[in-house]
Amino acid sequence: MLSIDQETYDxxxxxxxxxxxxxxxxxVAGPVGSDRPERMVEMVNAAxxxxxxxVDSLELLALYKDMDARDEExxxxxxxxxxxxxxxxxxDIGLASEPNAHYVLVSTREHGNNEGPVEFRxxxxxxxxxxxxxxxxxxxPAPQSVRRT
Amino acid sequence: xxxxxxxxTILRTYTGGEKAVTADGASLSALIDDLETNHPGIKERLVxxxxxxxxxxxxxxxxxxxxxxxxxxxxxxxxxxxxxVVVLPAVAGG
Numbered sequence: 001m002l003s004i005d006q007e008t009y010d011x012x013x014x015x016x017x018x019x020x021x022x023x024x025x026x027x028v029a030g031p032v033g034s035d036r037p038e039r040m041v042e043m044v045n046a047a048x049x050x051x052x053x054x055v056d057s058l059e060l061l062a063l064y065k066d067m068d069a070r071d072e073e074x075x076x077x078x079x080x081x082x083x084x085x086x087x088x089x090x091x092d093i094g095l096a097s098e099p100n101a102h103y104v105l106v107s108t109r110e111h112g113n114n115e116g117p118v119e120f121r122x123x124x125x126x127x128x129x130x131x132x133x134x135x136x137x138x139x140x141p142a143p144q145s146v147r148r149t
Numbered sequence: 150x151x152x153x154x155x156x157x158t159i160l161r162t163y164t165g166g167e168k169a170v171t172a173d174g175a176s177l178s179a180l181i182d183d184l185e186t187n188h189p190g191i192k193e194r195l196v197x198x199x200x201x202x203x204x205x206x207x208x209x210x211x212x213x214x215x216x217x218x219x220x221x222x223x224x225x226x227x228x229x230x231x232x233x234v235v236v237l238p239a240v241a242g243g
Contacts, residue, residue: 025240027240043240047241051243052241052242052243053243054239054240054241055241057210057212057217057219057239058215058217060210060237060239060240061210061212061215061237064235064237073158077240079242088242089242089243090243091241091242092242092243095208095239095241095242097157097159097208097238097239098158099158099159
């Protein structure tokens with residue numbers, strides 16, 4: 001199951017709608033081993049395409065170095081489909097290379113850049129096998145600074 | 150001569166779970182051959198046969214001191230002692 005806070009969920013949907021009709025992509029990083037998607041990083045789709053996405057190689061390196069320094073890993077890797085359902089394509093399956101990540105797919109085919117519901121689904125992709133999982137949207141956690149001890 | 154090579158999660162099955170290993174080589178292609186000696190099977194995940202011989206796989210990124218090797222000679226990129234090599238699979242799809 002993917003457990004994701006409402007704020008991050010909304011931000012992923014907003015990114016997908018904004019970039020429609022091109023595919024949007026990004027990562028939500030979290031502490032290593034925590035399975036908590038906490039820090040969303042929008043990436044630029046260097047392919048700038050409605051049918052393909054690819055994170056720019058130097059931007060990707062910067063992201064991984066940053067995650068390493070923070071002791072984080074990619075908990076969620078998301079991208080949008082703009083004309084088809086929110087299910088991993090053959091290319092998505094072939095190129096999936098983070099066996100521990102939740103692969104989130106958002107489809108903007110219904111409403112494009114406009115308001116309206118989107119399909120938001122999550123999968124594990126391991127050794128070419130796709131397993132859909134439940135998505136639980138939870139309230140945003142209280143910021144550390146105001147949490148009582 | 151020792152060059153640190155950072156290994157991505159998906160290839161750590163070849164390195165006994167290690168996140169970084171050391172290898173030798175004056176070029177990226179020599180370095181990959183040396184990696185293969187100690188971690189059999191890893192080379193096939195990094196390079197593929199092409200019309201011109203052997204090439205880096207399209208969706209594998211390799212960096213030498215933060216530079217994408219595609220801009221500094223690909224498999225012929227020069228490497229020297231103390232350099233840091235990072236391997237990252239592309240984040241891409243359709």
